[in-house]
Ligand code: HEM
Ligand SMILES: [Cu+2]
């Protein structure tokens with residue numbers, strides 16, 4: 001057998017084998033991005049599938065041409081004397097393979113722009129939206145519920161089927177707030193407030209993590225999103241208010257210091273918590289608190305939303 | 306000021322670092338011993354350290370970048386070993402963070418860039434029928450600055466501590482509050498020093514290509530690799546000043562307490578991300594466009610056909626270079642820039658796929674109706690097409706901003722850019738290395754071993770990086786030093802690690818191939834061992850130091866191919882030889898880079914006295930140079946005749 005065929009066969013066997021290995025023992029739920037659990041993730045999933053489909057067509061077409069050309073026109077003893085023609089190019093062909101990608105880009109750009117604008121808006125739901133404030137600090141996630149006045153650390157409870165706007169800032173380095181089952185991420189940055197809509201269709205526990213490297217224990221910077229039925233959610237809030245301890249300023253400042261934290265629940269949070277993310281670093285926050293007369297300032301900027 | 310030795314000046318307590326220390330010392334001792342034993346110091350100084358010959362400078366770039374490919378590759382293997390199974394403790398978090406930072410930085414700045422620069426140096430003057438680059442002395446300065454920066458970066462993990470904020474070095478994480486100590490300073494100063502060298506290389510090659518082409522070689526008759534280098538030089542000239550400024554601002558923040566990037570002082574941490582990527586996105590084209598040029602040369606040579614659609618190949622590169630400056634925000638779609646901005650950068654990014662697609666089809670149609678010989682360089686070139694296609698198309702998927710909210714910083718991204726950087730740049734570098742090797746050294750690398758290396762590396766590469774697309778969709782992010790069980794990530798990571806080791810074996814075979822071929826490689830007696838198409842194949846191998854005894858005259862694309870077909874001598878080939886004007890060797894670029902190194906090292910530790918001494922040394926070198934008048938010599942006709950006839954040329 002010719003070495004080329006042999007090699008091709010080895011290749012195909014290898015590809016097949018690794019495909020089987022890849023798929024062994026994995027179910028769809030593990031592909032969190034491909035298994036959306038809410039309208040935001042669903043929109044993104046649809047785009048992923050659409051773009052993948054378009055790209056797959058191109059891959060198959062080009063791989064086809066590629067395989068044909070390199071097999072058909074390889075040097076063989078039979079074509080020893082063959083002198084390849086002196087082609088300059090072909091305007092027509094080049095037009096075709098300019099215009100096809102243009103069409104593909106248009107087919108991709110339109111839904112992209114639509115979704116980019118769409119995701120800025122509140123996902124539709126029968127229930128009124130709510131807001132949760134998020135502050136990332138080295139290496140923990142702090143969630144404040146402005147209406148309820150409560151605070152959680154490293155987990156957040158939300159009502160199912162309700163659009164939730166996360167208002168995010170950071171103390172310390174940038175992080176990225178990512179709950180792949182519910183939707184794509186957004187950076188958390190010191191000195192700036194960012195907004196992200198998410199919604200869970202059903203009760204469940206969804207894994208979240210930071211997607212942007214932020215130092216030593218970045219890897220452990222995970223949190224759970226616990227979606228409860230609206231009734232259970234209300235019960236949970238009441239229980240937190242009744243049973244959880246209040247959070248003092250000192251406790252809050254301690255929490256901001258570098259290090260890991262366990263899951264925590266508080267029935268209140270100090271006022272400084274609302275400004276911490278805009279000041280952006282622990283030292284600055286302490287300075288501000290030592291000068292109580294002056295108003296708290298921070299270089300806050302909102303981008304157009 | 307003052308001389309404060311940091312607590313762990315010599316990084317201690319790490320068995321791996323002790324091993325590295327011992328190996329480094331042994332290597333240096335070994336080199337010193339060999340040079341002394343064989344009385345090679347003078348040879349080293351005269352032939353290499355002081356050379357201004359573009360071919361030798363090219364070879365020094367190539368040796369350095371192969372070493373850095375090894376170093377960066379070991380880092381990659383260490384990371385892959387750590388990630389092979391969940392909850393491993395081979396590396397701890399701090400060590401892992403330093404290693405991926407070193408890996409990314411080294412691969413981009415000290416492997417890919419110098420590899421490209423090496424091949425540029427070796428091939429471009431020969432392709433355009435020139436005797437050297439426009440500024441040979443500056444060329445040596447560029448190389449030695451790169452080398453000084455590289456050494457400065459590489460000692461970080463032994464002396465003072467390595468940077469650990471990623472090769473993107475985002476503020477505020479990289480600011481002095483969150484990252485005190487010398488680590489990040491190493492990053493900033495070593496990139497600053499080598500970056501100055503890169504900028505000068507860009508200027509040098511722009512002028513060389515515009516001013517030094519052989520008579521008759523119009524722009525539209527230039528070999529495609531030369532075209533790609535011309536465009537790359539322009540990108541370098543526009544992009545590198547941005548990096549220089551960004552590095553300088555952060556250095557000033559860290560050393561002198563300014564607040565360009567700190568919120569507390571009214572600065573903007575996001576500004577770093579913007580500046581970094583305004584340079585960083587064009588940078589990926591700086592390393593991939595020359596690879597495109599190499600593929601064009603190799604594919605047309607071994608398909609025995611003229612490049613299909615030469616004009617379109619040129620225009621598509623021009624378009625890519627322009628648009629590459631308009632896409633940087635795709636690196637932070639999730640930084641809240643708003644839908645209008647994200648939409649713009651989404652579409653501008655997708656638009657790059659159009660000219661790139663044109664190039665891919667033109668390569669395919671160059672192969673079409675050819676007579677394709679699968680030599681080793683050709684294997685790398687042909688292997689590039691499918692890998693780059695996968696990398697490019699997943700890049701288009703990443704350009705869909707809302708979808709990128711899900712892929713961003715995940716292993717999907719890691720896989721994408723390795724498909725592009727390895728499948729594009731590294732394959733291109735290796736294709737170029739095998740292709741021009743005979744021109745550099747006068748012998749060919751063994752083909753059988755070369756093929757083994759190619760197949761192991763290529764298959765290993767796909768086994769390593771293809772599974773990472775999946776694990777990214779499972780929610781695994783980049784820069785995680787470990788991961789828990791039960792998320793379904795384990796099999797993918799394990800397979801990926803196996804692939805990485807296959808690549809490692811492929812690389813070792815390549816190194817063996819070089820060592821083996823020094824003795825046993827097929828000698829190149831014709832100077833045209835591949836039956837090439839461009840001017841570098843018209844002279845003997847290795848090229849004489851003056852390159853062309855007579856400057857050729859060019860009247861078509863693929864000049865050498867046409868000369869061969871005419872079989873009759875051209876008027877210019879019959880002209881009498883004339884003395885050749887050549888630049889003198891100089892030790893000053895090398896010495897100047899030592900001063901730069903001293904200045905950089907001083908500033909890393911904030912020993913300002915040392916920084917100032919170093920900079921004064923640099924200034925003194927420049928001053929000396931500006932009073933140097935006797936900087937060239939002539940090669941006489943009889944010497945040219947001797948050299949030519951020794952190479953078997955009349
Ligand atoms: C030799 C085979 C290679 C292996 C096994 C490898 C492995 C890896 C791994 C595991 C990471 C992820 C680190 C992390 O996020 O935890 C990584 C990141 C990276 N690699 Fe490679 N790599 C290889 C070759 C290359 C090459 C050739 C280049 C460039 C030309 C490159 C450029 C990068 C960059 C820029 C990063 C990002 C580093 C960061 O996140 O700061 N790699 N590589
Ligand atoms: Cu901002």
Ligand SMILES: [Cu+2]
Nearest residue numbers: 586632633636
């Ligand atoms: Cu980019």
